[in-house]
Structure formats: C-alpha cells, structure tokens
Amino acid sequence: MFTGIIEATGTIAGMQDRQGDSLLQISSSDLDMSDVQLGDSIAVNGVCLTVIKLTDSGFTADVSAETLARSCFQHYKVGSAVNLEKAMLANSRLGGHMVSGHVDGIGEIVDRFQDARSWRFKVKAPKEIAHYIAEKGSITIDGISLTINDIEGSAFGVNIVPHTIASTNMGTFQVGTKVNLEVDLIARYLERLLSKDNTSDPKNNSITKAMLIENGFSK
Numbered sequence: 001m002f003t004g005i006i007e008a009t010g011t012i013a014g015m016q017d018r019q020g021d022s023l024l025q026i027s028s029s030d031l032d033m034s035d036v037q038l039g040d041s042i043a044v045n046g047v048c049l050t051v052i053k054l055t056d057s058g059f060t061a062d063v064s065a066e067t068l069a070r071s072c073f074q075h076y077k078v079g080s081a082v083n084l085e086k087a088m089l090a091n092s093r094l095g096g097h098m099v100s101g102h103v104d105g106i107g108e109i110v111d112r113f114q115d116a117r118s119w120r121f122k123v124k125a126p127k128e129i130a131h132y133i134a135e136k137g138s139i140t141i142d143g144i145s146l147t148i149n150d151i152e153g154s155a156f157g158v159n160i161v162p163h164t165i166a167s168t169n170m171g172t173f174q175v176g177t178k179v180n181l182e183v184d185l186i187a188r189y190l191e192r193l194l195s196k197d198n199t200s201d202p203k204n205n206s207i208t209k210a211m212l213i214e215n216g217f218s219k
Contacts, residue, residue, distance in 0.1 A: 002043045004096030004138075004145020006083045006168050007031060010044075010058060012076055021065045022073070024049070027057040031084050041087040041101065045169070046143030046180040047071050048087075048101025071103040072142075072178045081169040083143040096145025097138040098185050105129045107141070109177040110155060119160045120149075121173065125181055130154035132183035132191070140182040144168055 010028030026044060033054065036042070040051045042059065049061035068074050076082075088094070111122035123141065125133060133139060133156050137148050144164065149157045165171045173179070 001088050002048070002085050002099040002101055002143070003088050003092065003094055004046075004085070004099045004140050004143065006085055006144055008084045009167070009169055010082050010084050012078055012080045012082060013057065015076065015078060018062075022063040022068060023060065024063050024073075025055065025058070025060050026082065026084070027055075028084055029057070031058070031086075033059065036086065043083075043085040043087075043099070043101045043143045045072065045082045046099070046101065046140050046182055047073065047103055067103075070105075071180050072106055075178050081172055083168050085143055097140075099140050099143070099145060099182060100185060101143075102182065103180045104132075104183050104188075105181050107179045107181045109173050109175055109179065111175060112173060115159065117162050119165060119170075120157060121160060121170070122152075122155055122157050123179065123181075124155045127154050129181065129183055132187040134184075134187070137187070138184050140180075142169060142179050144170065 008028050008030035010026050010031060012024065013027035014025035016023040036051060036054065036059065038051055038054070041048050042051060042061070043049070044061070047067060049063065051059045051061055053060035063073050105126040105128065107123045107125045109121055110124045113120050130153070133148060133151060135148055135151050139146055139148055139156070141158070146158045149159055160170055
C-alpha cells in the first residue's frame with residue numbers, strides 16, 4: 001500500500017522487451033534506497049512494482065504484459081520522468097489517501113492554466129471509471145494523491161500547488177499527456193458490495209443499502 005505522497009522523482013534508464021513484457025531500470029539520485037531490499041514494492045508513476053535488482057543509481061523491476069496494457073508504461077521511453085514512492089510503513093503518516101498501486105485507467109490532460117501561484121489541470125478519464133470520481137473526493141494521478149475540485153462529464157479538475165509541481169513530474173504535463181489514474185478504493189469496493197451482479201450469498205453480505213441508510217451513511 002502507498003499514500004500518494006511522492007518521495008522522489010527519477011527517470012527511466014532502460015526498458016528491455018522480454019517476450020511481451022518488459023524489464024525496467026529506474027535511476028534516481030533523490031530516492032533513499034538504504035532500507036530497500038529485493039522483493040520490496042515501489043510505486044513508479046502510481047504502478048506498484050517489485051524490486052528485483054538494486055543498482056548503483058536505483059533499481060530494476062519487471063513490468064508485466066497486463067501492466068503494459070493497462071497503464072501508461074506502453075507510452076514511456078528511456079528518459080521519461082517518473083514519480084517514486086516506497087511502500088508505506090505501519091508507523092507512517094497517511095498524508096494522502098490509501099493507494100493500492102493498481103491503475104484503473106489511462107487519463108489525458110485536456111487543459112492546463114495558471115491560477116495565482118498554482119496550476120489547474122483538467123483531466124479526461126475513461127468513461128468506464130468516471131462514475132467513481134466525486135467532487136472533493138480523492139484520486140491518484142501518476143501516483144500523486146490529489147483532491148478533485150470539479151467534474152464535467154468524464155473530465156475532472158485538480159489544483160496543483162507550487163510544491164507539487166516542483167517535486168513531481170507534473171511540471172512536464174502538457175495538453176495531450178497520458179497519465180495513470182487510480183480511483184478511491186472505497187468507491188470500488190462499495191460498488192461491488194452493493195451491485196446486483198454480486199454473486200455472493202446475500203445472507204453472508206452484511207453491507208446493504210438499507211444498512212447504510214440505517215447507520216447514517218446514506219439517505
């Protein structure tokens with residue numbers, strides 16, 4: 001699990017095709033690797049990857065065909081800037097929100113403009129995940145935990161403060177840039193639990209709309 005608070009940025013130092021999947025090499029002079037061991041998880045632009053080799057400048061990880069198909073890794077190349085976050089510890093502050101590192105879809109930057117010292121970005125999300133996105137709710141863009149300011153159809157707006165622009169890869173975003181999106185975990189699980197397509201035994205399913213209303217979680 002991650003928090004969406006970026007610890008460092010890095011670059012893709014190498015991508016090697018391996019019979020349909022890829023071997024990825026990440027280089028970063030800013031990420032503290034002193035406590036990282038083989039098998040640990042590091043989020044790269046919001047994608048949870050397993051460290052399989054430590055290098056002098058960073059680490060190496062495998063990227064599966066599934067990840068290539070569902071994320072922006074299909075668009076990356078050597079030199080691409082990436083956001084990095086090590087898996088959270090039990091005693092860490094949860095500064096952002098609970099992030100799994102599993103990308104739900106690829107979004108696209110459709111507008112950006114400056115607002116005082118901040119930047120406003122408008123992101124178009126795939127229609128199949130748009131219903132998970134709520135105003136003032138949380139979303140992860142390239143691994144960054146952000147608050148949704150407004151919604152227009154399948155597009156949503158976020159406000160980016162100067163620190164985030166300087167500390168992540170968002171300063172490189174332009175209209176047309178593709179980004180990894182992960183929606184809030186709670187929204188996904190609630191939909192599944194309340195779905196008519198849920199094939200689990202209703203007698204064992206304790207979360208219902210009636211129960212949510214009864215306990216003040218819904219109206």
